[in-house]
Amino acid sequence: MxxxxxxxxxxxxxxxxxxxxxxxxxxxxxxxxxxxxxxxxxxxxxxxxxxxxxxxxxxxxxxxxxxxxxxxxxxNNKAAYVLGIDLDYEQIHYTVADLQGHAVVSLTEKIQTVDYDEIVQLLVKQIKKYQKKLSDSRYGLVIVMIGVHGTVNRDESIYFNPKYRWHNKILKTDLMKKLDLDIYIENNANLSAYAESVYHYHNNNNLVNIILTSGIGAGIMTDGEIQRGYHGYAGEMGHMIVSFGGLSCSCGNKGCWEQYASEPSIINHLSANLNKPNLTRDEVLRLLQQGNETAVERIEESIPYISAGLNNVINLYNPETIVINSRILSTIPNAVTKLESYLNSSVSQYCQIVLSDLGDRACVDGACALAIQRFFDVQRLNLTKSNRTNLQTT
The missing domain is CATH 1.10.10.10 (Winged helix-like DNA-binding domain superfamily/Winged helix DNA-binding domain)
Incomplete structure (x- = not known):
């Protein structure tokens, strides 16, 4: 007993x-x-x-x-506040949320450095501002949750951040030396998956969230829990091989999924097709909205490759819901139907494939939600989205 x-x-x-x-x-x-x-x-x-x-x-x-x-x-949503941070490349997204998950303040800070110590100082400065601003509430700012675009160890140290080229950084420890706060570090794809589960798919016990925006990463939710794997690196699906001996990848292998299906690879190939170096995602979105034939054809060509990876994910995890986060894919009419047309295996079983409407805010929304769950110490969390206020960019 x-x-x-x-x-x-x-x-x-x-x-x-x-x-x-x-x-x-x-x-x-x-x-x-x-x-x-x-x-x-x-x-x-x-x-x-x-x-x-x-x-x-x-x-x-x-x-x-x-x-x-x-x-x-x-x-009592105003008793305390949490701060979600998306430590993205060249910009940092901050959102303060109340205890019901409503965004109170959101800020995007543009940065022009990859130096680790400089970025730590930027984070400390901004967090202290929010601490002071929220000090009048009963508990003030209680938790900071930071999403990192890279591999995060189970002890919350950063094993590798590919865009910043950081190896083995102890961001949590370095911040807590300067801040009297509970601070947590989590992989951005895991936080994005958590956001989908908490804000949209409350009754889905098995959800996989695939992010195509910067390489390919995935967050896996099982029975309301984030699945991290032995070291904490579960979900690096962009590096499964879909074309043996194919395009070289920065990981050292050839034919990785993200070389064929991620937004950066799609944009790079389109830049070459159009002879327009350094195309941005916003420029690609405008081309798609204008009906540019080359842009549309390039996105259409990526769909079989996206589906090839989805087939592997489905067979590995048998998910109830697959959420795909990609602004580019969302511009294609009937994108989900086109993806599913390549999923013909009688073995592959799932309930639904959907496109995310959280977009680039998925990570920071998930950071706020997971911080609230930690503060209340509850097993499961169901929240609803609301209009955001005081959005800022610097």
Whole structure:
């Protein structure tokens, strides 16, 4: 028989109650007791503690029936704030979110350095600004979650960041030396997958999120948990080989998937076709919107290669949902139907393939969501998107 002391049981009950309050938005004590199976006395004690801590609040609903007006419980979204950071190449995206996942402030900071120490200083400076700005709330800024475009070890050190050419950097330790805050480091694809799960696909227990925007990376969600693998590098699907002896890849192999299906490879090939060096993604998007035949043909040519990789992913993970994050692919009419036309194997089974509508914000949204989950110490998190305010670019 598994047993636990009173403090452990109390913590588990607290987590269950908070999870249901977050999920329902507003809920009564009676309904909490009904859906959790906890008795009314346990609910009463836990709710009293959460009210005293100002993590939840009460609202008395108006109604016109005879009898007592129901008192509803909801998260006190202004009790604390989290900061999600997407440490992208040449720019850093910051979003402060309240405890319901609503973006309060978003900032994109353009940077012109790859020097590790300089970027650490930029991060420290901006984080301290947010700490000061949010200090009037009950708990202030409680967690910073940073998404890194590269391989992240299980101890949260950065094994390799290909764009910055960083090897074995201990960003978490270096930041915590200068900041009195809980700081976490996570792979950007994992955070993007978490965002899809938390904000859109609440009932999907097996989700794979594939990002085509900078190489190819993937986040894998199983039973609401991020799958990281032994070292923490699970999801580097861009480096599975789809063409033996094919195009050379920076990883040292030939024929890697991202050499044929990622946005950078598509853009590079299109630049060569059009004899326009250094095409940007925004320029490619404009060409597609204008119906440029060469641009459209180049994207169409990539679809069989994207599907080849998807076939491998499906057979490896048997996912319920595959989410593809690519602004370029999203411009192609009936893109999903075209992808599925190449998935003819009777062995490959999945429920749906969808295109992400989170776009470039997936990583930072996932960072905020995972920070909220860590703060509340709940098993699962269901949030809804809202309009963002105070968007800034520097």
């Amino acid at each position: 598994v047993t636990g002391d009173g403090a452990y049981i109390k913590r588990i009950n607290r987590s269950i109650i908070l999870e249901k309050i977050i999920e329902h938005g507003m809920i009564s004590r009676a309904e909490l007791s009904k859906i959790t199976g906890l008795n009314k006395a346990t609910i009463s004690v836990q709710v009293a503690d959460l009210l005293e801590e100002e993590l939840i609040k009460e609202t008395q609903l108006e109604h016109y029936n005879v009898g007592r007006r129901p008192i509803m419980l909801s998260i």
